[in-house]
Amino acid sequence: MRSYGQFCGLARALDVVGDRWSMLIVRELLLQGPARYTDLKNGLPGIATNLLVDRLRELEEAGVVTHQDAKPPVATALFKLTPWGEQLRPIVLALGRWARPLMGKQARADHVRAHWLALPLESMLVDRSPKQRPIRIELRPMRAGKPMLLETHEGRVRVRTSDGEPADAVLSGPADVIIALLAGRIGLATARARRLRVRGHARVLRRIGPASDTRLSA
Amino acid sequence: MRSYGQFCGLARALDVVGDRWSMLIVRELLLQGPARYTDLKNGLPGIATNLLVDRLRELEEAGVVTHQDAKPPVATALFKLTPWGEQLRPIVLALGRWARPLMGKQARADHVRAHWLALPLESMLVDRSPKQRPIRIELRPMRAGKPMLLETHEGRVRVRTSDGEPADAVLSGPADVIIALLAGRIGLATARARRLRVRGHARVLRRIGPASDTRLSA
């Protein structure tokens, strides 16, 4: 991208991460941690291969991303965020929250990846009974790749890739319905009417819900 | 911009404000408040007029911006942010702070506008002696248009356009030197060596300095 050529912090930031796809690459690295080129490509449906390469190089040049060229066990390079790049996390979260009014309905043609759910869910949900035994809910959004596991941890909610361990409940269906249900915007009956399938102990769902404080925070 | 077509909050946000120039238009409206087309253009050096029009329309369509078509006294339309658009303020501030490592030196060709200084200064500085009488410092960065007035208010620092009222001190010179001096990164001697001119009571400068808490906050 051409530089804006403005002596202004925002303009400088956008010189670095304002290119098309750049912020989404940061999102992937925030969600996936160190990732291979192919993992990034899978998490960025719609990107052209040459653009992914270009952006990674630009971000590396700017100091947002580094790549390690190959450790003995894995035969491939890993891309990761620098500490400075990591500091984009609250900004990425805040932008996602700002866009919540746009997340109501999932368009038919929208791409979905299960790990994207970690962004809204972790920043929105809390465990209402943190004293009780932790719960685990497997999330299987439709056409969204690998399932994710939502678990409670010290009052917070964490979402990570599932390694197939048994969960208290399994939710399958459209991603927007899963989010609306967990956020408490719709009930179980409505969710089922919108094609959600629930296996396991549905009552654990009551354990989690939106935090009262919805404002910006680190 | 083409939609990313991803069911993800960040992607949705970037569908709205991820276009080139869009965020900078938001910056101008945050800094200027309701503004005329020409005020926006002056605050966005480098933008093409057709792009400014296109972006304003897209932002309006998305619900970030509105324009009022002409109130009796002024003969021209005013553009302003919607409440939803206003909510981008902490994000714009956070991006500007994130880019602080890039703000060290001002390139020769960089555009500067005095009102841009409000972003780093207001988010970084505090009044160290809030009990004492408020102070006022006029800022006259080089080739940066209208001077701004920095004033203390209840422990915080505010920067607004100067209406020519007398100030305790007047700082003229390169914008980066003004920032570095106020941030306490350089002393008065160094600042003078870097072409800063000070008129008035330089000692009021000691009243303000960087807050200890530099983290993200609303």
Added chain:
DNA sequence: CAGCATCCGCTTTGATACTG
């Protein structure tokens, strides 16, 4: 297969000129 590089048609951007 992972990690690119190259090519090509299309869209977006930028610079300038022009208009009510």
Added chain:
DNA sequence: CAGTATCAAAGCGGATGCTG
């Protein structure tokens, strides 16, 4: 002042091909 109109250049998306 507040935009339109025009057009060349740059950027993007998609396909394909190459290399270890």
